[in-house]
Amino acid sequence: MEHADVLGLALMDYLENGFSEDIRTTSSLEETDVLPLAHLFRGYAAMPELEQKALQQCTGSVLDIGCGAGSHSLWLQEQGLKVTAIDISPGAIHCAKQRGVNNVIVSDFLDHQGSYDTLLLLMNGIGLAGALAGLGPMLHKLKSLLAPGGQILVDSSDIIYMFEDEKGEYWVDPNGYYGEVQFQMHYKKFSSPRFPWLYVDYNTLTRACLAHGLQCEMIAEGAHYDYLARIHTINP
Template sequence: MQDPISQGVFNYHYHRDNSPILIHSDGFDTDEVLPSYFFRNYKQMPKLEQKALDLAFGRVLDVGACAGCHSYYLQNKGFDVTALEQSHMCCQVMNDRGITNVSNTNLFHLENEKYDTILLLMNGTGIAGTLNNLNLFFKKLRSLLNPNGQILIDSSDLIFLYTEEDGSAVIDIAADKYYGELTFQTEYKKQKSSTFPWLYIDQDLLKEYVKKSQLKVSHIFKGDHFDYLAKITY
């Protein structure tokens, strides 16, 4: 089968099967996500996603579009938006939903294109996987950005996992990886994906890596629980 998230999205769209997708992680308890969540409308989105969509302008690239909820909203607002997604099944769903520009490819395979807004939502830093990949990740995003454009990317600082009742944080500094580097595995109807790395990054460290790519974090919008949306520009 395809990856569990894609299968869940496909089955929900075509058969209204809302069987849960399980998210296993080495940092959290197993989480459960209903496929219908990937079809949420603007009013159902978290406030940081709404903020990102409100900030979008010009030609838009929606990276990791999945079922296309962000692309669908922006397209209906009159934007020229490209939904970028690796999963063939998710792309089929988006095409069937009427999303005009669907690109079934990897971010790093996208060439000779420029955008005014690049969206990376639902913990967009996770796409990089690990800190070691961040420089290449931002270099690629920079190559796709128009001079006056913006990258809108969200993440969370997982320091709360290590915070004591008195507000102090205890982190094993001898650990061989950054505390925001996790390993995930998805499951749908007892079919599991391979494990994959996923990156959460604190705001200060994000700024360091963005600066190395000759970009800057021009604004940080904070969420309710250690989550944030970063606006990155030249």
């Protein structure tokens, strides 16, 4: 049965009724995977090192884009930062509010207005671009949300390793970008509509940033082809 907010449904069920089962995902990579609900409610100590490092880099007013159940926003609030948490999922925003996030908004970031010192896009938040063609418009919108001297903190992964054969050769479509993936979420009897998601390698992200007057700097690399980057405007 199709449900428009499978993620929110699962998060609310976990928060209000406790664990029963995790979200399953299927993708165009022909893989079935599990998204553990407990992982979406984790505290700072249980977060991956790249996420911890990203949170430590946050300053001033913060816009947590795709906040989910609000774990990142909660920690930032505890550090005394002013945080606005947004997500297109009404269920996710309900959970974030119930958990104590002070300022929550159901919104697509493309429709959001404001000025922030830090834009936070974790758990491959750059994936919201959907496709490589959507990366430029996304960066243009993010740039419009930056206060003078502001920063964008984003993590992603270079998934080229998934296309490597035993000879060390890569089998990818030369007419497309290998990081463009179609996903679908499943929880109990419900399934989301299929949606596009983007994984972008660091060099491609850097080139896209330069095309929009932005500079991309590597902060840290993870253990499994992932990285954390800071994006900011190029000084004249």
